[in-house]
Amino acid sequence: MPVPRSLPELDDEVTFARYPFLPQASGWIRSMAVDHAIDLDELLDGSWMEKARSRARIRLIDSIQSKEGVEVVGGDLFTEEGRIIEAFSFYYARLVVCASEDERLIARWAQAEAARAEQILIKDIKNIEIIARTYVSELERKEGKGGRGAAMNIGSGMGDMRSLRQSQSGPVWNIGLSDFIEICPKITGARWRLPNCDVNKGWVTLFDEPTYGSSAKLARLLRERIKRGVEADALEKMTEITTDLAIRLAEPVGMVRNLMSNQASEAIALVGADESDWPPCMRKAASDLAMGVNLNHFGRLFLASMSAVLALPKESCVNFFRGAPDFSESTTGYQVDHVYQHGYTPSGCGKLKVNHNCPVLPGDDRLCDQPWLDHPLKYIRATQRWKARNQPAQPAAAPPEAEKTPQPDEAQPAAQPAPPQE
Ligand code: SF4
Structure with missing residues (x-):
């Protein structure tokens, strides 16, 4: 960095x-x-x-x-x-x-x-x-008004920003583009996407907004660098x-x-007993959020769209995100609503792997190792079919891992909850 x-x-x-x-x-x-x-x-x-x-x-x-x-x-x-x-x-x-x-x-x-x-x-x-200059390589301070009048090309959850006005006085910070580009992908929200920013000659202006001042934005960026420094020292x-x-x-x-494990199980238990059917990618996304680990945008959208396809209650889906470092009830509620209404199809394994949201390696999970397993919904369907066939006969016995692996011809879902679209 x-x-x-x-x-x-x-x-x-x-x-x-x-x-x-x-x-x-x-x-x-x-x-x-x-x-x-x-x-x-x-x-x-x-x-x-x-x-x-x-x-x-x-x-x-x-x-x-x-x-x-x-x-x-x-x-x-x-x-x-x-x-x-x-x-x-x-x-x-x-x-x-x-x-x-x-x-x-x-x-x-x-x-x-x-x-x-x-x-x-x-x-x-x-x-x-002085603390900012400890963590970022390029920083400029300007006095005076720093509001920005122009409406921005922004996405969901940002309606309140469309009417930005010249606003608060106080310092306005410019941060070097290389610092900004390195930090901003870790922060969710449209205001942190480069097309929505004031960029000029290698500087990004952290302009004042009525409810989000320039110094608060600088502090938000610093949080990411401080976190990385504290974490690296501890490791x-x-x-x-x-x-x-x-x-x-x-x-x-x-x-x-104990506190950590209680927190994680409370978060996961909110969505019912069938999480044992979930694929590792979904379990990992939910548990990462419960542990406060920042999940990338792709992972968040995946988790919300899987929740929608599995017909989990919206509140349960919002609850997944409560542990997220940047959780906001209103923004998350809005975004979850959007995903549920528009019926996004969850991404397939290929995209999840490319975006670092597939946690398994060959040999980690025998179902994921199957050549036909190219979508997390197939994982769930296969697990459910296996359970439907085997549980009545063996209610108390956990399946040996080898038995749990369905054969390709029996594992293909007869009716997918939503057709995978890569
Ligand atoms: S292989 Fe597919 S289903 Fe299995 S964890 Fe990876 S993305 Fe999920």
């Missing part, structure tokens, strides 16, 4: 405590550890760090249960103790997710920490620029977790693992 060649200087301790993931904060945190004799034993079991561990537990619980990410309010950052608690709570939480060795949990936690940072940055007029640290450390962290790791 395009990143600045050198980091801007930063020496404010409150800022370090507020954004402890900043690369510039590591020296300060090291010096605090030395000055206050905070070693690994103290962090894990010492009485001085008890408050930091408590705050870390809140950070971890929020990262799994809260849509907004980690609670913004921490301790009093204007006292040295408050700053230390806040910064070391981040470090302790990171140790716990690293010790879990669960990459989905790490991604979820990084997402929550980045969402928290976004919420603070929107209001942090003093620091947003690197994960390799350094020793068996002894993993044992010492077993209790908080168990706590977050």
Whole structure:
């Protein structure tokens, strides 16, 4: 990703405590550890760090249960103790997710920490620029009005943007095209698609909207880079977790693992008992969203169109998306309505593979390995036919994997819920 060649200087301790993931904060945190004799034993079991561990537990619980990410309010950052608690709570939480060795949990936690940072940055007029220059290579600040009058060529869910006016005062940010292009595919919504943006000589203007200011947009873009940085650091640290450390962290790791599995099963249970019939691609899309992992646009459309074809209630389909990092009840409801009304046919395996939405490799799933299996609906149909023929005779027995694989001639659906259209 395009990143600045050198980091801007930063020496404010409150800022370090507020954004402890900043690369510039590591020296300060090291010096605090030395000055206050905070070693690994103290962090894990010492009485001085008890408050930091408590705050870390809140950070971890929020990262799994809260849509907004980690609670913004921490301790009093204007006292040295408050700053230390806040910064070391981040470090302790990171140790716990690293010790879990669960990459989905790490991604979820990084997402929550980045969402928290976004919420603070929107209001942090003093620091947003220097933090932005830590994460993006090209940034321009312009003072004055930044609204855009022209209507945009936009899609669903953006009707409120068609009447944009000259609006709020305050800085207007321009971001380099290479940074924008790298970040924006990870963000859903028509305003982040390049044809809808003001692009001029290699710069993208983050113009003010009545309800979405330029600084808020910059903070949204920064969230993606911060998430990636926090996640990359944690994945690197994960390799350094020793068996002894993993044992010492077993209790908080168990706590977050339980929270995660409860969250996932609640989300999936909302749509009924037949998810065992779903193909791996559909299960993966639903569980990724439940875990807060961002699903690409193609995957989202696939999940919604499968839900429509399977006649799942719209509310259940909306519920799939509740764990998404950018979930909005109204926007998701509108988009799900659109998919249900227009009867989109779910994509076939070929397109799902090309768009990175097929999670299986040869040998992972014997049904997906069948040469005739070219559409997820065929997977469901084949599974249902197998069940219809075998379950009455063997109600209590789970099928051996080899038996579950239908033969090509019997597995072709007699009547597809919707004809696959590649
Ligand atoms: S092979 Fe097809 S049905 Fe199986 S997981 Fe991949 S996309 Fe889904």
